[in-house]
Amino acid sequence: MKLKALLAAATAAAALTAGAAAAEQVKIGIAAEPYPPFASLDNSGNWVGWEVEVIGAVCAAAELDCVITPVAWDGIIPSLTGQQIDAIMASMSITEERMKTIDFSDPYYNTPAVIVADKSMDIDATPESLAGKIVGIQASTIHQAYAQEYFKDAELKVYQTQDEANQDLFAGRIDATQADSIAMADFVGSDTGSCCEIKGAVADDPAILGRGVGAGVRKGDDALREALNKGIAAILADGTHEKITAKYFTTSIY
Helix, strand or coil, X not given: CHHHHHHHHHHHHHHHHHHXXXXXXXXXXXXXXXXXXXXXXXXXXXXXXXXXXXHHHHHHHCCXXXXXXXXXXXXXXXXXXXXCCCEECCCCECCCCHHHCEEECCCCECCCEEEEEECCCCCCCXXXXXXXXXXXXXXXXXXXXXXXXXXXXXXXXXXXXXXXXXXXXHHCCCCEEEEEHHHHHHHHCCCHHHHEEEEEECCCCXXXXXXXXXXXXXXXXXXHHHHHHHHXXXXXXXXXXXXHHHHHCCCCCC
């Protein structure tokens, strides 16, 4: 009887432990800096945007209890590897360089990188056209890596946030900026960005620009990666991804 009691107690303890693990919150890191229309703070101090809604939908489909955790962009990977957050869903492109440090889920969106400049400027998205120009780029992004590789005859000005680069473009302190096409479409459609237009997409280089945007997780955290993959697949299959996208964009971004 004592053996049976011990086994019953052990089973109950295991069940409680499993329940606690299942209820444990998953900290999803996003960039603390605004990046509309993907993520930004509304007037009430709540995070809103396409990516914020996708995070909620993916976590719901994967049956994960997620909490959004803002982290400065240039420290977001160290925050993940240092276990301050459990995953990154902050428009982070899946690149070979980043995969040396962290693992990624399947992609949940993929858009080209573009060059934006004042409407009066006769330039395009080629290295030759940008030679001698001042190009603004956000630090620690694929755009910085790309510009350093291909725009060697341009003067590169590095910013902590894309919003700062956009403001300097509006003020005429830089000639152009490179960033994600969707984010820049939102900018040129705003009052501030009405000065400017998208001049074209840069030539693709998957080794630098990656193969889409995925959720970053710690190396070896296969359980969370697979759960996020399950959630991504589910919202793509049932139309949730498309419904969220339609609220923000006129075309698919997957």
